[in-house]
Amino acid sequence: MKYEPVIGLEVHAQLKTNSKIFCGCSTEFGKDPNVNTCPVCLGLPGVLPVLNRKVVEYTIMMGLATHCRIAQESIFARKNYFYPDLPKGYQISQYEEPLCADGWVEIRSNGSSKRIGITRIHMEEDAGKLVHEGAFDASKASFVDLNRACVPLIEIVSEPDLRSAKDASEYMQTLRDILVYLDICDGNMEEGSLRCDANVSVMPRGSDTFGTRAEIKNMNSFRFLQQAIEYEIDRQIDILESGGEVVQETRLFDSDKGVTSSMRGKEEAHDYRYFPEPDLVPLRIDQEWVEELSVKLPELRDARIDRYVTDMGLPEYDAEVLTSDRPVADFFEAVVNKGTKPKSASNWVMGEFIRIVKEKGMDSARITPEQLARIISLVEEATISGSAAKKVFEDVFATGKDPDGVVKEKGLAQVSDEDAIRAEVKKILKNHPDEVAQFRGGREKVLGFFVGQVMKATKGKANPKVVNKILRELLAE
Amino acid sequence: MKLYQETIYSLHDKLKAGEITSRQITESVLERIDAVDEKVRAFITRMDELALQMADDADKRFRKGEFLGFLDGIPVALKDIFLTEGIPTTCGSRILENFVAPYDGTAVSQLKNEGAVFIHKVNMDEFAMGSSAENSGFFPTHNPWDLDRVPGGSSGGSAAAVAAGEAIFALGTDTGGSIRQPASHCGVVGIKPTYGRVSRYGVIAFASSLDQVGPITKDVMDGAILLKAISGRDPADSTSADIPVPDYPSLLTGDVKGMKAGLPAEYFEEGLDPEVEEIVRKAVSDLEKRGMEIVPVSLPSTKYAVATYYIIAPAEASSNLARYDGVRFGVRYPDAKGLTEMYMKTRSQGFGPEVQRRIMLGTFALSAGYYDAYYGKAQRVRTIIRREFDEAFTKADVILSPTAPTPAFPIGEKVDDPLQMYLTDICTIPVNIAGVAAISVPSGLTNSGLPVGLHVISPPFTEDLLLNVAYAYEQERGVFPQCPL
Numbered sequence: 001m002k003y004e005p006v007i008g009l010e011v012h013a014q015l016k017t018n019s020k021i022f023c024g025c026s027t028e029f030g031k032d033p034n035v036n037t038c039p040v041c042l043g044l045p046g047v048l049p050v051l052n053r054k055v056v057e058y059t060i061m062m063g064l065a066t067h068c069r070i071a072q073e074s075i076f077a078r079k080n081y082f083y084p085d086l087p088k089g090y091q092i093s094q095y096e097e098p099l100c101a102d103g104w105v106e107i108r109s110n111g112s113s114k115r116i117g118i119t120r121i122h123m124e125e126d127a128g129k130l131v132h133e134g135a136f137d138a139s140k141a142s143f144v145d146l147n148r149a150c151v152p153l154i155e156i157v158s159e160p161d162l163r164s165a166k167d168a169s170e171y172m173q174t175l176r177d178i179l180v181y182l183d184i185c186d187g188n189m190e191e192g193s194l195r196c197d198a199n200v201s202v203m204p205r206g207s208d209t210f211g212t213r214a215e216i217k218n219m220n221s222f223r224f225l226q227q228a229i230e231y232e233i234d235r236q237i238d239i240l241e242s243g244g245e246v247v248q249e250t251r252l253f254d255s256d257k258g259v260t261s262s263m264r265g266k267e268e269a270h271d272y273r274y275f276p277e278p279d280l281v282p283l284r285i286d287q288e289w290v291e292e293l294s295v296k297l298p299e300l301r302d303a304r305i306d307r308y309v310t311d312m313g314l315p316e317y318d319a320e321v322l323t324s325d326r327p328v329a330d331f332f333e334a335v336v337n338k339g340t341k342p343k344s345a346s347n348w349v350m351g352e353f354i355r356i357v358k359e360k361g362m363d364s365a366r367i368t369p370e371q372l373a374r375i376i377s378l379v380e381e382a383t384i385s386g387s388a389a390k391k392v393f394e395d396v397f398a399t400g401k402d403p404d405g406v407v408k409e410k411g412l413a414q415v416s417d418e419d420a421i422r423a424e425v426k427k428i429l430k431n432h433p434d435e436v437a438q439f440r441g442g443r444e445k446v447l448g449f450f451v452g453q454v455m456k457a458t459k460g461k462a463n464p465k466v467v468n469k470i471l472r473e474l475l476a477e
Numbered sequence: 478m479k480l481y482q483e484t485i486y487s488l489h490d491k492l493k494a495g496e497i498t499s500r501q502i503t504e505s506v507l508e509r510i511d512a513v514d515e516k517v518r519a520f521i522t523r524m525d526e527l528a529l530q531m532a533d534d535a536d537k538r539f540r541k542g543e544f545l546g547f548l549d550g551i552p553v554a555l556k557d558i559f560l561t562e563g564i565p566t567t568c569g570s571r572i573l574e575n576f577v578a579p580y581d582g583t584a585v586s587q588l589k590n591e592g593a594v595f596i597h598k599v600n601m602d603e604f605a606m607g608s609s610a611e612n613s614g615f616f617p618t619h620n621p622w623d624l625d626r627v628p629g630g631s632s633g634g635s636a637a638a639v640a641a642g643e644a645i646f647a648l649g650t651d652t653g654g655s656i657r658q659p660a661s662h663c664g665v666v667g668i669k670p671t672y673g674r675v676s677r678y679g680v681i682a683f684a685s686s687l688d689q690v691g692p693i694t695k696d697v698m699d700g701a702i703l704l705k706a707i708s709g710r711d712p713a714d715s716t717s718a719d720i721p722v723p724d725y726p727s728l729l730t731g732d733v734k735g736m737k738a739g740l741p742a743e744y745f746e747e748g749l750d751p752e753v754e755e756i757v758r759k760a761v762s763d764l765e766k767r768g769m770e771i772v773p774v775s776l777p778s779t780k781y782a783v784a785t786y787y788i789i790a791p792a793e794a795s796s797n798l799a800r801y802d803g804v805r806f807g808v809r810y811p812d813a814k815g816l817t818e819m820y821m822k823t824r825s826q827g828f829g830p831e832v833q834r835r836i837m838l839g840t841f842a843l844s845a846g847y848y849d850a851y852y853g854k855a856q857r858v859r860t861i862i863r864r865e866f867d868e869a870f871t872k873a874d875v876i877l878s879p880t881a882p883t884p885a886f887p888i889g890e891k892v893d894d895p896l897q898m899y900l901t902d903i904c905t906i907p908v909n910i911a912g913v914a915a916i917s918v919p920s921g922l923t924n925s926g927l928p929v930g931l932h933v934i935s936p937p938f939t940e941d942l943l944l945n946v947a948y949a950y951e952q953e954r955g956v957f958p959q960c961p962l
Binding site for chain 2: 039042043044045046047048049050051078080082084087088089090144271273274275278279280281
């Protein structure tokens with residue numbers, strides 16, 4: 001390709017605090033409209049904001065996890081514009097002196113790792129939302145719901161270090177992992193708790209002058225993010241190839257059509273008239289607090305992947321699957337801590353556990369790590385068969401009952417008593433002289449038939465290993 | 478002397494002695510309103526029923542020997558900028574004509590907790606923008622000393638109400654002189670406390686970094702009593718200071734011997750009315766008689782203060798007033814075809830001309846490409862002005878000046894000349910810019926019988942010192958005449 005894309009992302013993450021950023025209202029999702037409001041987040045006359053300490057704490061954590069410098073003093077600013085979902089007519093944000101700046105994260109790009117610069121991370125309040133009566137363009141009325149107004153957000157601005165749509169998606173995934181591992185954002189793009197805008201431009205390969213950029217909005221999944229950027233890169237290259245010029249503008253991604261289209265040009269760009277928020281004093285951060293938080297910072301996904309591979313000897317694939325969701329990874333580690341071999345624990349968690357979690361959700365899991373460890377050791381001790389173990393697992397997952405109790409209750413214990421199995425085998429060989437002859441004639445495959453017959457006769461409870469051993473023994477006679 | 482003419486502490490003593498009831502005081506004030514308000518036009522909303530109820534509640538407490546504080550049972554006029562639960566709050570604007578606040582602001586709660594009796598919500602320049610109360614969206618208020626003249630502003634209704642006996646005391650706000658200038662024009666005491674001394678929660682914002690709540694009273698002792706009641710840290714206002722509140726009334730000794738008072742030449746320059754100058758210089762010599770040493774100080778950037786103010790205040794106001802958009806409360810233009818039209822018509826019809834002028838000034842000052850030249854520069858000048866005050870206060874304990882360069886001017890005189898109107902606040906504006914404390918104390922009458930105020934300025938959070946100097950002056954001056962109305 002003759003051209004090189006240059007991409008920077010502005011990512012908004014909704015923080016998982018119990019109360020809003022500047023008032024005590026709940027941030028709970030899904031309430032009736034305007035239930036989670038008070039004079040402050042309604043923007044009534046005379047109200048003043050009071051900063052939520054937890055928001056600062058979470059932002060510092062994100063700053064530390066992305067190697068940012070934490071400003072000893074930062075200030076809030078007002079971003080002024082009119083819209084009915086913005087009650088005060090301005091959004092309290094940070095502008096000139098953000099809380100975190102000059103950081104980086106590492107992403108995988110073309111098989112190696114690449115450092116992406118973080119310009120800044122700042123705190124701000126979310127706006128409310130409008131609900132239109134009927135279709136948007138024929139709507140008779142719009143209703144304002146301010147439950148979301150004043151919910152805390154952080155905006156994470158990257159350097160223009162990304163060079164492909166894949167890079168952008170990887171970077172977004174990396175940020176999501178960090179946010180989720182820090183437990184400060186639920187990372188859900190579809191529900192809007194993680195949002196992103198992309199600045200995209202293209203330049204001739206090898207150039208050091210960036211092209212004119214377009215800002216792309218409305219990409220609410222990882223897939224759409226990649227699709228939109230790919231589309232935009234192609235669009236800009238086409239313009240340049242045909243001798244045209246890319247115009248600076250804001251473009252909206254239409255996920256149905258898979259295209260971006262112009263939303264507003266440079267001339268219509270808002271003049272936000274930022275100025276320091278006079279209702280809040282400068283935010284001074286105590287260095288001790290930052291150190292305290294940095295000590296308490298949880299292990300992030302990349303570090304876990306390393307540890308699973310290096311210390312536990314797991315394949316990289318396992319490590320990635322296990323860590324893709326922090327609660328799953330935590331569960332896995334707890335199983336290992338109960339004495340289960342990492343690979344056995346990994347097989348179970350990656351297999352049955354994730355399968356049922358995907359079906360029913362993590363919240364429905366009643367099983368404890370100790371119980372899964374017990375199920376695994378029941379298999380390893382040959383007390384139950386692998387297929388019986390799956391039944392036990394499913395039951396314990398849903399009920400949280402004791403695995404040994406479930407085995408007993410359902411009569412799933414294996415028979416490993418050689419004499420009993422020998423008697424069964426003898427009976428079956430006697431009843432199938434033709435098949436015995438076939439086996440002895442060299443058709444090894446018939447062994448499977450005999451195993452099946454024994455299992456059938458023992459209602460699946462015979463230990464397959466023992467069955468195999470005795471079959472071979474007797475057939476060899 | 479009628480009850481409505483008395484001070485907080487004299488009424489408090491009589492209430493304590495059981496000589497009078499709060500109902501008697503309240504009725505006296507209400508009757509006075511009936512008698513004179515037709516001429517003064519101080520109030521926007523009158524609350525007779527609520528006032529009498531609050532008075533009766535106070536009397537019930539008194540019969541049990543309980544007093545919530547000095548203010549218990551005493552009628553107060555609230556500038557209509559203070560949010561009061563269940564009572565209309567208009568901020569002097571048509572755009573809030575129908576607005577009933579759902580909560581009490583902090584200062585209002587503090588007055589309630591002290592048992593004060595709410596008489597009325599009084600007139601003001603719309604959104605506190607003005608120096609004459611003529612910018613009220615409803616009607617102008619008249620100066621009780623001369624009904625053809627303005628009471629000053631923006632807290633014109635508060636100062637006129639106290640001067641005319643339509644309240645025993647009042648609460649005002651001061652962004653560039655809005656308490657002190659009307660106090661000076663109406664012959665009452667007005668205090669602009671240090672920025673951060675009194676909570677701004679529940680006060681409709683004009684310019685957040687300059688606004689401050691303060692007392693308007695008949696004398697300095699009343700001012701000290703009221704200031705103590707409303708001062709202190711408020712968790713709901715991040716800019717309120719966590720600095721202990723002294724017991725101001727008990728610190729009024731009148732002893733100022735050996736203290737230094739600075740006279741800044743810049744406040745006595747051309748444009749100062751000769752009669753005003755004479756009265757203020759007489760007041761300065763009264764303080765000298767009490768043993769104060771008068772020293773020259775210099776505040777060279779005073780001449781830039783008004784220009785600085787008219788960048789910063791409108792800039793903040795342009796943002797603070799964005800919420801009056803007709804979406805959630807207040808008046809909405811009914812027939813708009815779309816959102817933009819609704820915004821434009823609501824705001825063009827709801828806001829008066831001065832408010833619109835300042836919103837445009839402020840919007841321009843913050844615009845891309847102009848920010849550094851205007852807002853950024855104004856902030857740098859602000860820092861210089863603040864430093865000059867710091868420097869002056871190393872040489873003097875307090876600074877003395879006139880409160881306003883002229884006495885109250887005739888209604889209508891400056892309405893069409895905003896620049897002349899802006900210059901009436903030339904002595905008071907630097908105090909807000911620097912965030913220091915100041916008081917206006919009545920110090921004499923011109924030959925035509927108009928009051929003139931002495932302006933005393935003190936360093937941040939030295940209201941005790943400020944009040945004591947004002948009190949000493951008051952002692953030396955003697956009883957100030959009642960207004961002739």
